[in-house]
Amino acid sequence: MMTTEPFSLKLRAIMERYRPDFYANPFIQAMQEGQINEQALLAYVQQDHRYLDSYLPLYEEVFHKVTGQPASAVTKQDPKEYEAHQILLDLAGTSDASLQTGDYETLPTTRAYLDQLTAAAAEDDFVGLVALAACPFDYGYLADYLIRDGLIKPDNPFITWVGYYRGVEQSFTDQLLTVINRLAPMVANEVQDRALAEFERSTQYENAFFAQVMEETYA
Numbered sequence: 059m060m061t062t063e064p065f066s067l068k069l070r071a072i073m074e075r076y077r078p079d080f081y082a083n084p085f086i087q088a089m090q091e092g093q094i095n096e097q098a099l100l101a102y103v104q105q106d107h108r109y110l111d112s113y114l115p116l117y118e119e120v121f122h123k124v125t126g127q128p129a130s131a132v133t134k135q136d137p138k139e140y141e142a143h144q145i146l147l148d149l150a151g152t153s154d155a156s157l158q159t160g161d162y163e164t165l166p167t168t169r170a171y172l173d174q175l176t177a178a179a180a181e182d183d184f185v186g187l188v189a190l191a192a193c194p195f196d197y198g199y200l201a202d203y204l205i206r207d208g209l210i211k212p213d214n215p216f217i218t219w220v221g222y223y224r225g226v227e228q229s230f231t232d233q234l235l236t237v238i239n240r241l242a243p244m245v246a247n248e249v250q251d252r253a254l255a256e257f258e259r260s261t262q263y264e265n266a267f268f269a270q271v272m273e274e275t276y277a
């Protein structure tokens with residue numbers, strides 16, 4: 059029998075290519091240096107809350123269409139990541155978790171990333187699922203490598219935040235990749251290629267998502 063390599067190895071190879079870009083990202087650089095930029099952290103928490111508000115229902119929809127199962131089959135506890143956001147709010151010295159639910163602008167990269175995911179899901183279920191997979195995959199991968207490469211050391215103030223994603227995203231991602239690896243051989247080669255292209259775009263957006271809060275373009 060012919061064995062084909064799991065599709066997820068291709069996703070990992072894409073992330074490997076982008077690892078240096080993530081490490082050079084000003085948000086990640088500041089984190090490596092243990093610098094707490096309150097304004098950037100608060101902006102990140104707001105944008106991430108806004109992002110997850112749209113990401114999660116889209117993920118539910120696509121996952122259900124593809125597998126016939128509710129996403130709760132592989133979902134995480136705390137899907138809106140209040141626990142992770144609280145770590146950053148604490149670092150920024152605020153206990154006001156309500157700033158996430160308040161009225162604030164959606165930054166252009168947040169909007170563009172969500173639009174890309176929506177378009178990928180409308181194009182094809184598999185393409186959509188793979189585009190959506192970059193979110194947990196990239197965070198889990200990055201968290202693991204930042205620690206393994208010694209860039210976030212145990213005494214870094216961000217270690218708890220990075221540790222959260224290393225654990226939570228890893229188990230969530232593993233289950234999602236099992237689904238993707240099972241589906242991939244049943245999908246035409248062109249569709250697999252489209253899925254990889256969208257995963258790469260999502261990965262670029264993940265990097266830009268961090269960078270946008272280091273720019274003074276928000277109110």
Ligand SMILES: Cc1ncc(CO)c(N)n1
Nearest residue numbers: 106109139193194197267
């Ligand atoms: C933008 C973004 N990507 C990935 C994750 C991890 O779930 C997140 N919370 N936000």
